[in-house]
Amino acid sequence: MRILLMICLIAGLAACSGITKEKLGIAKKAPNEQLVEERAPLSLPPEFHQRPTVLNDNPADER
Numbered sequence: 619m620r621i622l623l624m625i626c627l628i629a630g631l632a633a634c635s636g637i638t639k640e641k642l643g644i645a646k647k648a649p650n651e652q653l654v655e656e657r658a659p660l661s662l663p664p665e666f667h668q669r670p671t672v673l674n675d676n677p678a679d680e681r
Contacts, residue, residue: 631644
């Protein structure tokens, strides 16, 4: 009985109109190509290759 109810529910939601799908959040919305803005490419910091400085170089002092 539950399986039949689930199948009917799924079939009913699949047959919904576009407006109902949008209200339920099922429909996908594609972005408007005319409104998409290009951004500047990301860049690395000038000292990206350098490792962070370590305050305590001696691991024996950490105890």
